[in-house]
Each structure stands twice: as C-alpha cells, then as structure tokens.
Amino acid sequence: MIIQLDMQSDVPIYTQLMNQIVEGIAGGSLKPGEALPSVRSLASDIGVNLHTVNKAYTLLKQEGYIQIHRQKGVVVQPDGLPGLTPEFLAKQQEQLRPVIAESILRGMNLSDLLEQVKKLYEQISPSSGKESMP
Amino acid sequence: MIIQLDMQSDVPIYTQLMNQIVEGIAGGSLKPGEALPSVRSLASDIGVNLHTVNKAYTLLKQEGYIQIHRQKGVVVQPDGLPGLTPEFLAKQQEQLRPVIAESILRGMNLSDLLEQVKKLYEQISPSSGKESMP
DNA sequence: TAACTGTTATATTTGTAGTATAACAGCTAT
DNA sequence: ATAGCTGTTATACTACAAATATAACAGTTA
Numbered sequence: 001m002i003i004q005l006d007m008q009s010d011v012p013i014y015t016q017l018m019n020q021i022v023e024g025i026a027g028g029s030l031k032p033g034e035a036l037p038s039v040r041s042l043a044s045d046i047g048v049n050l051h052t053v054n055k056a057y058t059l060l061k062q063e064g065y066i067q068i069h070r071q072k073g074v075v076v077q078p079d080g081l082p083g084l085t086p087e088f089l090a091k092q093q094e095q096l097r098p099v100i101a102e103s104i105l106r107g108m109n110l111s112d113l114l115e116q117v118k119k120l121y122e123q124i125s126p127s128s129g130k131e132s133m134p
Numbered sequence: 135m136i137i138q139l140d141m142q143s144d145v146p147i148y149t150q151l152m153n154q155i156v157e158g159i160a161g162g163s164l165k166p167g168e169a170l171p172s173v174r175s176l177a178s179d180i181g182v183n184l185h186t187v188n189k190a191y192t193l194l195k196q197e198g199y200i201q202i203h204r205q206k207g208v209v210v211q212p213d214g215l216p217g218l219t220p221e222f223l224a225k226q227q228e229q230l231r232p233v234i235a236e237s238i239l240r241g242m243n244l245s246d247l248l249e250q251v252k253k254l255y256e257q258i259s260p261s262s263g264k265e266s267m268p
Numbered sequence: 269t270a271a272c273t274g275t276t277a278t279a280t281t282t283g284t285a286g287t288a289t290a291a292c293a294g295c296t297a298t
Numbered sequence: 299a300t301a302g303c304t305g306t307t308a309t310a311c312t313a314c315a316a317a318t319a320t321a322a323c324a325g326t327t328a
Contacts, residue, residue, distance in 0.1 A: 012284085012285060012286090013285080013286075014285080014286090019231075019232040019235070022232065022235050022236050022239055023231070023232070023235040025239050026235040026236070026238040026239040027235075027238075038303080038304065038305080039304085039305070039306095040303090040304085040305095048286080048287085049286060049287045049288075050287095051285095051286075051287075051288090052285080052286060052287080054305080054306080055285090055286095057305090065239065068305070069304085069305080070293080070294070070295085070304070070305050070306075071293090071294050071295040071296085071303085071304050071305070072295080072304070072305095073303095073304060073305080074304095074305085081239060081240065081241070082240060083240055083241050084240050084241065084242055085240075088236075088240055089250075092233060092236075092237060092250070093250070093254065095229075095233045096230075096233060096250070096251065096254055097153075097157070097254055097258070098153040098156065098157070099226060099229045099230060099233075100251065100254050100255055100258060101153070101156050101157040101160040101161070101258050102156050102160070102222075102226075103226060104160040104161075104255065104258055104259055105156055105159050105160040105199065105215060106215065106216060106217055106218050106219075106222055107215070107217050107218065108218055110252060110255050110256075110259075113251065113255060114248050114251060114252065116223075116226070116227070116230070117230065117234065117247060117248060117251055118244060118248065120227065120230055120231055120234050121234055121238065121244050121247060122244075124231070124234060124235050124238055125238055125244075146315085146316060146317090147316080147317075148316080148317090172272080172273065172274080173273085173274070173275095174272090174273085174274095182317080182318085183317060183318045183319075184318095185316095185317075185318075185319090186316080186317060186318080188274080188275085189316090189317095191274090202274070203273085203274080204273070204274050204275080204324085204325070204326085205272085205273045205274070205324085205325050205326040205327080206273070206274095206326080207272095207273060207274080208273095208274085
C-alpha cells in the first residue's frame with residue numbers, strides 16, 4: 001500500500017488518507033481481511049502525527065470499511081462491506097451534484113461526462129487488471 | 135433566485151452559495167447578463183454577513199462565472215462562460231475519483247452509476263424543463 | 269445630497285486540523 | 299515475567315479557516 005500525500009492540498013491529510021484506503025479496497029489492492037499498518041508505523045512512514053492516522057482509521061471504521069481490534073491491529077472489513085444504503089446514496093448525490101452542475105455550466109454534454117465517469121470507474125476498478133501474474 | 139442554506143452542514147456557507155449560483159446558471163434560471171443581488175441585500179436576505187457573500191462572489195468571479203462592476207453590481211458572465219479547460223478537467227477528476235471509488239467499494243456497478251449521473255444531469259440541465267409556460 | 273454599489277481594513281469568536289507528549293490496557297513473543 | 303507491540307485516551311498547544319461585527323472609502327445614480 002503506497003500512500004501519496006499532498007501537503008499543499010486544501011483537502012485534509014486524514015481525508016486524503018481515507019480516500020486512498022477506500023480506493024485501495026475498491027481497486028482490490030487491499031483485500032478483505034488484509035492487515036493495515038498500525039497507526040504509529042503508518043504515521044511514521046508518511047511523516048505525520050499518529051492522531052492524524054488514527055482519525056482516518058476511526059472514521060473508516062465508523063463507515064464500516066475496516067475493523068479495529070484493540071490489540072491485533074487494523075484489518076480491511078472481512079465480514080462483507082456495506083452496500084448501497086439510502087444514507088450513502090444521499091451523500092453520493094450531494095457530492096455529485098455540484099460537480100455535474102459545473103460541468104454543465106462549462107458546456108460539457110451528457111455523453112462526454114458519462115465517458116469521464118466510465119474512464120475513472122475502470123481506472124479504479126480491479127477488472128482493469130492491476131494484479132501481478134508471474 | 136431562491137437560496138437554501140443548511141447552517142448545520144459541514145460545507146461552508148460561501149461554498150453552498152457558490153454551488154447554488156453555479157447550479158442556477160447551469161440550469162438556466164440565471165441567464166448570462168442577468169443581475170445578482172448586491173452583497174448587502176443577499177446577505178441580509180439569507181441572514182449571513184456581507185463578507186460571506188462577498189467571498190462567494192469573489193471566488194465565482196475568479197472562476198469566470200460572474201462579472202463584478204465596482205458600482206453597477208454583479209452580473210452573470212455575459213461574454214461567454216469558460217469552457218472545458220485542462221485545469222477544470224483536472225479538478226473535476228479529483229472531485230469525482232473518491233466518489234466513484236466509494237461507489238465501487240459499496241458494490242455499485244458501472245451502469246447504475248452512469249444512470250445516477252444521468253439522472254442528476256437531467257435534473258439540473260435546463261432541457262428538463264423548469265420554464266413556466268402560461 | 270442621499271442612497272446605493274463593491275472594496276478594504278481591523279478585530280473578534282469559533283471550530284477544525286495537526287502536532288507533541290504522555291500514559292493506560294491488553295496482547296504476544298522472547 | 300519482561301519488553302515490545304497494539305489501539306485508546308487525555309491534555310495542551312499552534313495554526314488556520316469560517317464567520318461575524320463594525321467602520322470607513324470611492325465611485326455611481328436618482
């Protein structure tokens with residue numbers, strides 16, 4: 001799991017962390033049951049405070065994406081990832097709406113927008129083939 | 135122009151303002167050349183400080199969506215709205231990526247995601263018919 | 269002149285982000 | 299058993315963004 005942080009970004013470090021872990025799970029490079037680095041080791045690896053990592057982990061746990069065992073450590077959710085709940089769909093719409101509105105304003109048509117979404121989906125999705133097959 | 139603010143939201147008021155104005159322009163309810171309320175009147179209407187409105191206006195001007203004339207007031211960009219610049223497309227991808235990743239993680243397939251985007255696009259787009267025809 | 273525009277300046281309050289230490293409780297391997 | 303590792307909690311601090319509150323300035327318009 002390679003983490004790339006942008007310290008100059010206006011998006012908080014713990015959010016960048018969450019995004020990259022979510023992307024790792026979605027893309028299949030992090031599989032259910034797989035262990036994640038401890039708060040201290042990850043914090044030291046990427047050069048941030050342990051509380052920053054802990055905040056990301058705690059929020060990911062609240063969303064049901066990982067499990068935290070007090071002494072064992074952190075693992076990607078092994079008991080089935082949460083599905084398409086109404087709460088998630090509502091949040092998804094609130095996030096998509098302003099992006100889509102601005103795209104319309106700048107003259108992007110529907111099929112070009114759908115093409116962009118498809119491109120990103122396939123970039124992230126594991127079926128695009130990131131596995132190493134020796 | 136009806137503005138709906140959520141004071142409990144974690145998204146800043148000036149961002150909510152920007153989003154709604156962008157949506158208004160994208161949806162055609164705010165047409166190029168049309169005047170927007172002054173910083174003071176809008177601030178007083180929605181019950182916030184004039185600087186909060188001013189910040190939203192200033193950022194919208196920086197993006198090229200509105201014009202601000204020192205004494206005349208604020209107008210929706212009449213000289214052609216900015217198009218699909220590389221900077222915008224980069225920003226668009228950075229915004230879409232985490233949303234799409236989380237959708238994949240929760241098991242949403244591509245066609246369902248595209249359907250959601252299409253639905254929102256048509257909700258916002260003026261061709262969905264918000265005009266009053268007496 | 270009065271009333272309106274955006275603009276600028278200053279100050280204050282509040283909350284979040286991030287860091288820095290430190291300690292606690294429980295597990296595990298030496 | 300001791301040492302070392304887990305997550306967890308607490309406290310304190312700095313830095314910054316968001317939002318408010320006033321106040322004043324410069325230019326336009328009725």
